[in-house]
Amino acid sequence: MDKYDPAKIEAKWQQIWKEQDSFRVPNPAEPGKTDPSRKSYVLEMLPYPSGTLHMGHVKNYSMGDVIARFRARNGFTVFHPMGYDAFGLPAENAAIKTGAHPAELTRINTGNINQQLHRLGVSIDWSREISTCDAEYYKWTQYFFLKFFERGIAYRKEAPVNWCPSCATVLANEQVIQGECERCGATVEPRSLTQWFFRITGYAERLLADINLLDSWPERVITMQRNWIGRSEGAEVVFRVAGLDIDIPVFTTRPDTLFGATFFLLAPEHELVETLVDGTEYENPVRDYVTAARLKPAADRAAAGRGKTGEFTGRFAINPVNGESIPIYVSDYVLMEYGTGAIMAVPAHDQRDFEFARKFGIEVRVVVSGDGAGAGDGPAMAAAFTEDGVMVNSGRFDGMPNRDAGRAITEWLGVEHLGRAAVSYRLRDWLISRQRYWGAPIPVIYCDRCGAVPVPEADLPVLLPEVGDYAPKGKSPIAANEEFVNTTCPSCGGPGRRETDTMDTFVDSSWYFLRYTDPHNDLAPFDKAVAGYWMPVDQYIGGVEHAILHLMYARFFTKVLFDMKLVNFREPFRNLFTQGMIYYKGAKMSKSKGNVVNPDEHVERYGADTLRLYVLFMGPPELDVEWQDQGIEGAFRFLGRVWRLVGEIIEKTEAGESGAAAMAPVAGPVVSGEAVGLMRKTHQTITRVTADIGERFHFNTAISAVMELVNQAYLIKDGLFSSEDGRLALRFTAETIVQLLDPFCPHISAELWERLGHEELWQHPWPQADAVYLEEETYELVVQVNGKVRDRLQMAAAASKDELVAAARASGKAGRYTEGKQVIKEIVVPGRLVNIVVK
RNA sequence: GCGGGUGUGGCGGAAUGGUAGACGCGCCAGCCUUAGGAGCUGGUAGGGUUAUCCCUGUGGAGGUUCAAGUCCUCUCGCCCGCACCA
Structure with missing residues (x-):
């Protein structure tokens, strides 16, 4: 046969897939009445077209493609x-x-990436391709803003x-x-x-509770x-300012320590600070302090x-x-954004x-005692006591366990209208306006x-x-x-000025997975029934760097759309897989850093199949791995x-000596x-690869299983060509190798499949293991003495x-260790081992 | 500090509580070849012996078990997230 020439066969099959539109999946005519139980929505996070795809993308899309092709061949209608x-x-x-137009640059970059994805041979339904910067797309992003x-x-407020x-x-x-811009690292x-905000805090409880609706998400992403x-349970307690008709609520998770509050703090940004000091001798120093605090970068201010x-x-x-009466201070360790921006301070129990x-020099008063006795040791304390204990110095609550007292005090506050049980979240509203062009x-x-008047739909x-200028x-x-900017007010017809801020791009990507289901709809963002048919995403794959940002926003969006009755599901991504990163030179x-490995060069040199195979063979997909220049050589060698x-x-x-015949048990004389x-x-x-891809996403071990089979075939092939059964077995093995490799290396697989005399591998049913062949007639029995392996014996499967036990006892090698000793017991694990325990 | 993850040969990594190191890289040897940075075959945890066999080994220390890389307790290193969040 001719030499393995990946460039030639990859171009050939990519052309065929393109011409035949092989991976196109039409929407069902009546989505509401069509059974969606055999659909599978496989989705990789969409790329940001900043230039070309990097190795992380290659891994992401290779993984997605393995899953998509595997599911397609297992009878699913795959939406990809x-x-x-x-x-x-x-x-x-x-x-x-x-000086170029951003749209032009984006067009060039998306063109490049599109080409790269085609050259990787990814099984995408390209008829659904979208770009979030197209007016047909962002029209609907704007539509959601209006809704x-x-x-x-969506609301507007002044805020820090x-x-x-x-x-x-x-x-x-x-x-x-950590006080730095996620994108550029500037402080x-x-x-x-x-600014404009989305009220994501209104969904805090559901974003938390609905984690239970997720089938399979990585534990660390959920964490x-x-x-x-950041949900915290506690109480809101109202303090009155002495001599003024002003109430200031505070949030505390420790209502049990209320009797230990010896001072009170306001955040510098708190609106009442000015009122409290206005016209007093404290006015100037407090104002100076507030001004200084406002100018301080958040990172400095938060430095522990x-x-x-x-x-x-x-x-x-x-x-x-x-x-x-306790003194009120202003301090910058109190954050305006959390709780109420004011706190009661309990020095004995908060560090x-x-x-x-x-x-x-403020009093430290112990109200929770660790040993139940030591009240009044405040002045001697070296640090706050933050553990649980028994109440002291707290009037009628003395002697109670502090957690019980917390509940009792909260209840009492409610009755007296001085406070109530409350929940506070760390989550803040999502600031979506950006002072930028694109x-x-x-x-x-x-x-x-x-x-502020919304533009009519x-x-x-x-x-x-x-x-003229993007700067x-x-x-x-x-x-x-x-x-x-200058326009007319849609409400009164008078002069109006347009908002000139644009939306955070995370808004764009919070609903793109819905648009895919109905990408050309110009009457609505998507048809509810169509989206309902394909959604939710059955398998989402992406980098862990989006664990909070994109995934939280997309979940939030979906919940709002659920409330708007635009979708009938609460969570967009049923299963999430977060891939590890690829490192290079540590x-x-x-x-x-100049340590980039360019995927294009490797596709050029070894072919897409080799690159796909290697990135998945490198290690478990969820872990970070190190790129090894010689590793990809090994993958190429294997395909050769x-x-x-x-x-x-x-x-x-x-x-004629092909797969169909081999599916039946080997009959007749076995030469x-x-x-x-x-x-x-x-x-x-077949069994191993099917489980490794389908159930565990252990692509690396699936590949190594195929490698073992190939190695085995090499070792014995020469002896098999001479017999009919041997040729049959070899033909069947060759067909199986090609089929099992297909999700990883679709081009070489399609080519070899064709040369084996078949058509359309990507639609061919996935091979099934036949139990007849799985049963071994004999196996190696391990004989242990006191847990140490002493012998291995060939045993009949039916023994x-x-x-x-008899065979194990008869073993001469094991006998040396049991001789003259008393046998206490024998552990028998059929199919595996016998362990003789002696004394 | 809190939370999550992780630790196995020279390297990447395999192992439903049951033969530790599959598979690959690298390295060594043989075959083939005019040649090989091609291909094929064998070897490759460490230490001691080599017909063979023995001992030690999965970050460390204990424990459970006939049996522990795997389960439990403590501990150390590394990675990630959050962090003056009341």
């Missing part, structure tokens, strides 16, 4: 679409540098926000990592701006989401271990449980409050008379206008386009071995026992327990 997350800063920044606005989920000076835009909390600055939502600072306001708060109290314009018009899309100047470049691949093996079998056997052995190995391999 693709698109581009095309709005975003990289294209815009490149545009600023080169969210109608429901009060995160400003990235490098990206020149505000960021959502999720996009700030974010606090600013107070009026990260739980942590991010930094000494506590604060400023006394001259005011006192009255503790509702005992009527005590932060303790540090503040020590610095400012995004979907927020469809709102401002009118002096009517305020009929006027969508609000097209992104042309601008951000603290506000969106769109603001410079007077023609765009680090994450990145252009700045397969090519030559199958080629030789094609040449030396007849097509060579090895023919049966090969049939057994082949069927065992009884007694026979196994």
Whole structure:
């Protein structure tokens, strides 16, 4: 046979798949009445077209394709679409540098990626391709904004926000990592701006509770989401400012420590700070403190271990449980965004409050005692006591276990109308406005008379206008386009000005999986029945870096759409698989580090099949792995071995001696026992590969199982060609190898399958293992003495327990260790081992 | 600090509580070849003996069990997430 030439056969099959539109899946004519039980929606996170695909994408799409092709061949109608997350800063920044239009750059990049995906041979239904920067798509993103606005989920408020000076835009909390911009790493600055938000906090409880509806998500992703939502149970307690008619509520998770509150704190941003100090001698120092705190970068302010600072306001708060007056301070360790922006401080039982109290000489009063006796040791404490104990110094609650007291105090507060049980979340509302160009314009018009007025649905899309200069100047470049900005108010017809901010690109990607189901619908974002047929996504695959951002937003979006009755499911992604990253030279691949492995070069050199095979063979798909330059050589060698093996079998056997015949048990005289052995190995391999792909996603072990089979075939093939049974077994083995390899390496498999005399491998049913061949006649019995292996014996599969014991006892090798000893017992595991326990 | 994950040859990694190191890379040897950075075959955890066999070994220390990489307790290292969240 000719030499293995991946470039030639890959081009050939990609052309055939393209011409035949092989992976196209039409929507059912009557989706509501069509049985969706055999559909499988396989989805990989859509790529951001910043340039070309990198190795992480190759892994992602290779995995998705293995699952898609495997399921297709197992009788599922596989829905496997693709698109581009095309709005975003990289294209815009490149545009600023080169002067090209971001749309043009995006068009070029998506074209490149489309070509790369074709060259990988991924089984995508390209008729459903979408790009989030197309007006036909973002029209519906804007539509959802309007619907969210109608429901009060989209709203505008002035708030302290995160400003990235490098990206020149505000960021959502999720996009700030340790005080730095998630995208560019610049230190974010606090600013107070009026911005658009999505009220995701209203869904905090459901985002948490509905985790139970997910079938299979990685534990760490679930944990990260739980942590991010950060639900805390406690109480809201109202403190009154002495001498003023002002009530300030605080949130606490420790209502049991209320009697230990010896001071009170406000966040610098708290709206009442000014009221409390206005016109008093404390006015100036407090104002100075507040100003300094507002300017401090969030990262500095949050730095743990930094000494506590604060400023006394001259005011006192009255503790509702005992009527005590406690001093009110302003301190920057109190966060305006969490709880109510004010806290009661209990230094004896909170380390932060303790540090503040020590610095400012405030009383530390123990109200929960560890040993039940040691009350009043506050002045001697070296640190706060944060464990559970028994109540002291707390009036009628003394002597109670503190957790019980917490509940009792909360209840009492409720009765007295001084507080109530409350739940607080760490999750904040999603800030979606961006002061940048390359995004979907927020469809709102401002009118002096009517305020913020939504653009009427009929006027969508609000097209992104042309601008002369993309460089951000603290506000969106769109603001410079007077023609765009100046319009009429849809409500009163008077002069209006358009909103010039665009939406966070995470809004675009929060619903793209729905658009795939009905991508050309121009009357609605999607048809409910059609979406209901394909959704939810049965298997979602992507990087763990989206564990919070994208996955939380998409879950939120789906829940809002559920409430709007646009979808009939609560969770979009039933199963999630997060792949590990590929490292190179000990680090994450990145252009700045210069350690990037370019997929195109490897496709060129070895072919897509080899690259796909290697990225999945490298290790368990969920773990981070290190790219090894020589590793891919091994994958290429293996495919060469397969090519030559199958080629030789094609040449030396007849097509008539093929799979169908081999599916029946080997009948008649078995010329060579090895023919049966090969049939057994082949069927065992079917079992292993099927389980490894279908149930465990252990692609690396599935591949190694095929490698074993190939190795086995090589060892015994020469002895088998001479007999009829041998040729039959070899032909069947060759066909099986090709079929099992198909999800990983579809091109070489399709080619060899054709040469074996068949058609359309991607539609051919997945091979089934035949139990007749799985049963071994003999096996190796391990003989242990006191748990140590001493001998291995060939035993008949049917041997009884007694026979196994007898054989084990008769073993000379094992006998050396049992001689002269007393046999206490014998453990028999049929099919595996006998363990003789002696003393 | 809290939460999650992970630790096995020179390397990537296999092992429903039942033969530790499958498979691949690398390395060594043989065959084939005018040649080989091709192909085929064999070997390759460490230590001691080599006809063979023995001992030790899955980060460390205990424990459960006839039997532990696997289960339990403690502990150490690394990775990820959150972190002044009241």
